[in-house]
Amino acid sequence: MRAARIVTLSPLPIDAVLPQLTESLRAHGCAVVRAPTGSGKTTRVAPAVLDSGLAGERAIVVLEPRRVAARAAARRIAAERQGRVGDEIGYAVRFDQQLSRQTRIRIVTDGVLLRSLNDDPFLEDVSVVIFDEFHERGLNVDLALGMVRRVQQTVRSDLKIIVMSATLAAEPVAAFLGDCPIIVAEGRRFPVELAYIGTMTRGVRLPVSIGSTMHLVGGYNPFFNKLSLEGLVSAVRTALEHTSGDILVFLPGVGEIRRAATELAPLSHRFALAVMPLYGDLSAEQQDAVLGPSERRKVVLATNVAETSITIDGITAVVDTGLARVLRFDERAGFDRLVLSNISKASADQRAGRAGRTQPGIALRLWTEEQHQGRAPHDEPEIRRVDLAGPVLQLSCWGEVNAAGFPWFEPPRAASIAQAERLLSRLGALDEKGATDLGRLMNRLSVHPRLARLLIEGRRLGVARRAALAVALLSERSPFFQEDAPVKRRGRTSARSASDIVDRVAALEGFSDTGHDDHYQGTIKVGAARMVLRVRDQLLQQLEAACGTANPDDSATAPADEDEALQRCVLAAFHDRLARRREMSKDRGVMVGGRGVRLGWTSAVTEAELFVCVDVDAGDSEALVHQASAVAREWLDPRWLTSRDEVTFDRRSGRVAAVRRTCWDDLVLDEVSLAHIPDEQIAAALAAAAAADLDQVLPKDNDLRTYLERVRSLREWMPELQLPALDDAQLAALLPAVCQGCRSFDDVRRAPWLHWIKTMLTPAQLQAIDREAPERLSVPSGSRVAIQYKAGKRPVLAARIQELFGLAQTPRIAGGRVPLLMHLLAPNMRPQQVTDDLTSFWNKAYQQVRKDLRARYPKHAWPEDPWNALPQRRPGKK
Numbered sequence: 022m023r024a025a026r027i028v029t030l031s032p033l034p035i036d037a038v039l040p041q042l043t044e045s046l047r048a049h050g051c052a053v054v055r056a057p058t059g060s061g062k063t064t065r066v067a068p069a070v071l072d073s074g075l076a077g078e079r080a081i082v083v084l085e086p087r088r089v090a091a092r093a094a095a096r097r098i099a100a101e102r103q104g105r106v107g108d109e110i111g112y113a114v115r116f117d118q119q120l121s122r123q124t125r126i127r128i129v130t131d132g133v134l135l136r137s138l139n140d141d142p143f144l145e146d147v148s149v150v151i152f153d154e155f156h157e158r159g160l161n162v163d164l165a166l167g168m169v170r171r172v173q174q175t176v177r178s179d180l181k182i183i184v185m186s187a188t189l190a191a192e193p194v195a196a197f198l199g200d201c202p203i204i205v206a207e208g209r210r211f212p213v214e215l216a217y218i219g220t221m222t223r224g225v226r227l228p229v230s231i232g233s234t235m236h237l238v239g240g241y242n243p244f245f246n247k248l249s250l251e252g253l254v255s256a257v258r259t260a261l262e263h264t265s266g267d268i269l270v271f272l273p274g275v276g277e278i279r280r281a282a283t284e285l286a287p288l289s290h291r292f293a294l295a296v297m298p299l300y301g302d303l304s305a306e307q308q309d310a311v312l313g314p315s316e317r318r319k320v321v322l323a324t325n326v327a328e329t330s331i332t333i334d335g336i337t338a339v340v341d342t343g344l345a346r347v348l349r350f351d352e353r354a355g356f357d358r359l360v361l362s363n364i365s366k367a368s369a370d371q372r373a374g375r376a377g378r379t380q381p382g383i384a385l386r387l388w389t390e391e392q393h394q395g396r397a398p399h400d401e402p403e404i405r406r407v408d409l410a411g412p413v414l415q416l417s418c419w420g421e422v423n424a425a426g427f428p429w430f431e432p433p434r435a436a437s438i439a440q441a442e443r444l445l446s447r448l449g450a451l452d453e454k455g456a457t458d459l460g461r462l463m464n465r466l467s468v469h470p471r472l473a474r475l476l477i478e479g480r481r482l483g484v485a486r487r488a489a490l491a492v493a494l495l496s497e498r499s500p501f502f503q504e505d506a507p508v509k510r511r512g513r514t515s516a517r518s519a520s521d522i523v524d525r526v527a528a529l530e531g532f533s534d535t536g537h538d539d540h541y542q543g544t545i546k547v548g549a550a551r552m553v554l555r556v557r558d559q560l561l562q563q564l565e566a567a568c569g570t571a572n573p574d575d576s577a578t579a580p581a582d583e584d585e586a587l588q589r590c591v592l593a594a595f596h597d598r599l600a601r602r603r604e605m606s607k608d609r610g611v612m613v614g615g616r617g618v619r620l621g622w623t624s625a626v627t628e629a630e631l632f633v634c635v636d637v638d639a640g641d642s643e644a645l646v647h648q649a650s651a652v653a654r655e656w657l658d659p660r661w662l663t664s665r666d667e668v669t670f671d672r673r674s675g676r677v678a679a680v681r682r683t684c685w686d687d688l689v690l691d692e693v694s695l696a697h698i699p700d701e702q703i704a705a706a707l708a709a710a711a712a713a714d715l716d717q718v719l720p721k722d723n724d725l726r727t728y729l730e731r732v733r734s735l736r737e738w739m740p741e742l743q744l745p746a747l748d749d750a751q752l753a754a755l756l757p758a759v760c761q762g763c764r765s766f767d768d769v770r771r772a773p774w775l776h777w778i779k780t781m782l783t784p785a786q787l788q789a790i791d792r793e794a795p796e797r798l799s800v801p802s803g804s805r806v807a808i809q810y811k812a813g814k815r816p817v818l819a820a821r822i823q824e825l826f827g828l829a830q831t832p833r834i835a836g837g838r839v840p841l842l843m844h845l846l847a848p849n850m851r852p853q854q855v856t857d858d859l860t861s862f863w864n865k866a867y868q869q870v871r872k873d874l875r876a877r878y879p880k881h882a883w884p885e886d887p888w889n890a891l892p893q894r895r896p897g898k899k
Contacts, residue, residue, distance in 0.1 A: 112129065
C-alpha cells in the first residue's frame with residue numbers, strides 16, 4: 022500500500038465515506054459515488070484511491086467534462102498534497118497539458134481519454150478511471166464509459182471504474198456496472214436559501230415566460246431585452262445587499278455575458294466590484310484570475326462551465342437565469358443546431374450549490390416557482406440530441422463494426438446512428454468493411470470528422486497551413502466582433518466573394534503578419550484571434566504526426582491558386598451540403614436533400630450558382646447560411662454525379678414532357694428537354710399522374726358512369742357473383758393499359774375505358790350484369806326506359822303514368838331481390854308519385870292524381886280504369 026502523505030486538510034463530507042469507497046472498489050472493481058455539490062468528491066476521491074494502493078504502479082485517470090474544471094481540479098489537488106501541477110498531479114486538455122513521468126493522477130477531458138483509447142486500446146498504463154460529474158452526460162463521456170467498461174469486461178478485469186455525480190440517479194449506473202455498490206456522502210456543508218424572482222428583488226419580474234424552449238434566430242435572444250436585464254441587475258444588487266461574499270451569475274452564452282457586463286457597469290463602480298467573465302474558451306490565465314483570490318468583491322458572469330467541479334472560493338450568492346445554450350441534432354437538415362433551453366431542476370440545484378461551498382449563501386432564480394415545477398427533472402443527455410459522426414468513427418476505428426450494438430449506458434437513436442454512418446461514408450471514412458485508412462487517419466485528429474477531412478485534403482493539395490487555419494476558425498469561437506460588421510459590410514467596394522472561408526482565413530493571415538484587424542465581418546478580437554492561430558499550429562502538429570511522411574493521395578495535382586485549393590478542401594468536407602442558387606435570387610437556394618437555404622448577411626457569396634453551406638442554422642422553414650463557399654462544376658467528384666432521363670407529367674399543359682437531369686445526390690444541377698420520348702415511358706408517366714387525380718381522366722359520358730354503378734350495385738345485391746369493386750384503386754390499376762398510345766389527359770379521357778373495364782369481368786359475370794342489372798327495362802307502352810343506378814341506393818325507373826297503364830306489379834331486378842323505385846311522371850316529366858308498390862298506386866292514389874292532372878293536361882289520357890286502359894307513348898295515341 023502506498024504511504025499516504027501527512028497533509029492537514031480541512032474536513033469535507035466525502036472524507037467520511039472514502040474508506041468504504043476504497044474497500045468497495047477493491048471487492049467489486051466498480052463503484053458509484055453520489056455526493057452533492059461541495060462535498061469534495063472531485064478533489065478527495067482520486068488521492069484516496071492512490072493512497073490506498075489500489076492503483077499499484079499505474080496511473081489514475083479522472084475524467085472532467087470541462088477544460089476549466091480539469092485544470093482547476095489539478096491545481097486544487099496538487100495544492101492539497103503540497104505539490105506542483107505536472108508532478109504527481111497533472112492534467113491534459115485539448116492543446117494544453119502538464120504531465121510528466123511522475124504523474125500518478127491525470128485529470129483529463131473526454132477527448133483526451135478517447136484519444137488515449139485510440140493509442141492504447143487496453144489502457145495498459147491505467148489502473149482506475151474515475152468519471153466525475155457524470156450527470157452532465159456529455160456525448161464523449163457516454164462513449165468513454167462504454168469503451169472503458171468494454172475493456173474491463175473483455176481484457177482488463179483488473180481495471181477499476183468509479184462514476185461520480187451530484188444529481189444523477191445512481192441505480193441505473195450501478196446496474197450498468199454490474200450492480201456495483203453505491204456510496205452516498207452527506208449533503209453540502211452549508212445551507213443555501215432559495216428565492217425566486219419577485220421575492221427578493223423589489224418586485225422586478227421578467228417580462229417573458231421561459232416555460233418553453235426558445236430557438237436562437239440570427240443571434241437574437243428574446244430573454245435578454247432591456248427589462249429582463251434590469252431584472253438581472255436588480256437580482257445582483259439584492260445579492261450584494263444580502264451577502265458579503267462574491268456573486269456567481271449563470272448566463273447562457275458569451276454574448277449575454279457581455280451585455281450583462283455592460284448593464285452591471287454602474288453597479289460595479291458603485292460597489293467597487295470586479296466583474297469577471299468565465300467561459301470555456303477563455304485562456305488558462307484568464308480562468309486562473311477568476312478562480313483565484315481578488316482584492317475586490319467579484320461578480321463572476323459564467324456559462325454553465327461553472328456549474329460543476331470547479332470551486333470559486335468566496336461565492337456566497339448565485340443569480341441564475343435558468344437558461345443554457347445546447348446543441349440539438351436536426352435530422353431533416355443533417356446537422357446540429359443551437360437552441361436556447363431551460364435548464365433542468367437538477368442543473369438548477371447544481372448551480373444553487375455553488376453558493377454553499379464555503380459558507381451559507383443564497384440562490385436567486387430568475388423564474389417563478391410555478392415555472393420551476395414544469396421543468397424537466399434532468400437534462401436530456403447529449404447522446405440523444407447531437408450529431409454522432411465522431412463517436413461512430415471512433416468506435417469503427419476501435420474495432421466496433423456495429424455502433425448500434427455497442428454497450429451504451431443509454432443507446433442513441435437508431436436514426437442518428439444511420440445519419441452518422443451515411444455522412445462518414447460520404448467523407449470516405451467508412452465502407453462496407455468498417456473504417457477505411459482515410460477514416461483511421463481522420464480519427465487521429467481532434468476535430469469533427471468533417472473538419473478532419475478538410476485538414477487532410479489541405480495537406481493533399483499543398484495548403485495544409487491554410488486548411489488548418491480554416492478548421493481552427495470553424496471549430497473555435499469567432500475572432501470577429503460582429504456588432505460593427507454591418508457598417509463595415511456597407512463600406513466595402515465589393516460585396517461579392519467566392520468564399521467566406523477563404524476571406525476569413527485571409528483576414529487572420531493578415532492579422533498574423535501585420536496586426537491589421539479590420540474585416541467586413543467585424544473587427545478582429547485580438548485575444549480570440551491569437552487563440553485561433555495557436556489552434557492552427559497545434560492542428561498542423563497533429564496532422565503531421567498523424568500522416569508522417571505519407572501523403573493520402575500522392576497522385577493529386579494541387580491547383581496553382583491557393584484560394585481555389587482551399588475552396589476544394591471545403592468542398593471535400595461539406596460536399597453533402599452542396600446548394601444551387603434559385604433562379605432570380607441572390608440570397609436563396611436549395612441544398613442536397615431538398616432543404617431551402619437563405620444566405621445571411623454575414624455571407625458575401627452572392628453570385629456563385631453552386632456553393633456549399635458551411636456554417637448553418639437549421640431554422641424552421643429554411644436554413645440560414647452564415648458562411649458559404651463557392652464551388653465550380655468541374656470540381657465535383659464524378660462518383661457522386663448522376664445523369665438520368667426523367668419523364669414527367671406537366672399539369673399546366675396536361676401533357677407528358679421529358680428532361681435529362683444531371684444531379685449531385687438529389688440536387689438537380691441542370692436539365693435539358695428531350696424531343697423523343699419512348700411510348701412506354703409516356704404511358705407510365707401518364708398513368709402515374711392520372712392515378713393521383715383519377716376524376717380528371719375518367720370520361721364524363723353516361724355509358725361508362727352507368728355501367729360502373731350497375732356493377733357496383735349488383736355486387737352489393739348479389740355477392741355470390743363475386744363482381745369486382747371497381748373502386749378507384751382497381752380503376753387506377755387499369756391505367757397502364759388505358760394510357761397506351763396516349764400523350765395527354767385528353768387522350769386518356771377519350772380512351773376505350775368501358776372496354777378495359779369489361780376485361781376485368783368473366784363471360785358469366787358479363788351475362789349476369791346484362792340480365793340482373795339491365796341498363797333499360799321495357800314498359801307497357803313499348804318504350805325501353807333507362808334504369809337509374811347508384812351504389813348504396815334503390816334503383817329508379819322514371820316513366821310517364823300513361824306508359825304504365827296495365828302494369829300491375831312493380832318490376833324487380835337482381836333475381837327478383839330488388840324492387841325498382843317507381844318515379845311516376847306527370848306530362849311535364851316531373852315525379853307526381855314515388856312508390857315501390859304499383860298495385861297500391863292504381864287502387865288508391867291514381868284517382869286523386871287523375872283528378873289533379875286531367876284539367877291541366879287534357880290532351881293526355883286519364884281513364885277511370887287504368888287496369889284495362891291502353892298505354893300511350895304520346896298524347897292522344899291509343
